Amino acid sequence: SQELEQSPQSLIVQEGKNLTINCTSSKTLYGLYWYKQKYGEGLIFLMMLQKGGEEKSHEKITAKLDEKKQQSSLHITASQPSHAGIYLCGAASGGSNYKLTFGKGTLLTVNP
Amino acid sequence: EPEVTQTPSHQVTQMGQEVILRCVPISNHLYFYWYRQILGQKVEFLVSFYNNEISEKSEIFDDQFSVERPDGSNFTLKIRSTKLEDSAMYFCASRPGLQETQYFGPGTRLLVL
Numbered sequence: 001s002q003e004l005e006q007s008p009q010s011l012i013v014q015e016g017k018n019l020t021i022n023c024t025s026s027k028t029l030y031g032l033y034w035y036k037q038k039y040g041e042g043l044i045f046l047m048m049l050q051k052g053g054e055e056k057s058h059e060k061i062t063a064k065l066d067e068k069k070q071q072s073s074l075h076i077t078a079s080q081p082s083h084a085g086i087y088l089c090g091a092a093s094g095g096s097n098y099k100l101t102f103g104k105g106t107l108l109t110v111n112p
Numbered sequence: 113e114p115e116v117t118q119t120p121s122h123q124v125t126q127m128g129q130e131v132i133l134r135c136v137p138i139s140n141h142l143y144f145y146w147y148r149q150i151l152g153q154k155v156e157f158l159v160s161f162y163n164n165e166i167s168e169k170s171e172i173f174d175d176q177f178s179v180e181r182p183d184g185s186n187f188t189l190k191i192r193s194t195k196l197e198d199s200a201m202y203f204c205a206s207r208p209g210l211q212e213t214q215y216f217g218p219g220t221r222l223l224v225l
Contacts, residue, residue, distance in 0.1 A: 042216050090155075099145065100205075104153075
């Protein structure tokens, strides 16, 4: 079965600082999703990556998938308190089912 | 913007009771999922549903669990006889087609006493 390791487990940064969260898969990724979760709430979709070397950006968040499709990173530029939350990476299974397997998450705290 | 909705937001039940968790997926979506998250743990896949039948289920999804799409809009998860370890946040998700984004609902927090 596919395993996803996220690092770091938690991160505390000062507002305005840049940060990176990593997600490493035990197998080649068919698709890699990034979600954000506020504690005890639902998952908010951020970005989806499918192709090796792909990079996507939305506002101050950039996600990349490496060429081998086994590692992804999420980079936040000039962090704000609104970026605080739990960031989850999810790997899509192959085939038509496309269920997601998630990492444990990275808890981000942004201090004003 | 269309979104997945779930009811109730919270449910407290006694061990051994039946519960039904309800979801309304986004209207043009074809694939439906239930996941759960025990407090402090990973989000785990339970079951996927397509074309009015289960397409895949995890080891967690035993005979106590069932899913149904009783009409064109609702998607339900039933737990027949709840156990203490069923206490978790249950998420419904849907996606429109192949290799497309899964959108998650806000979750139902289930507490079994």
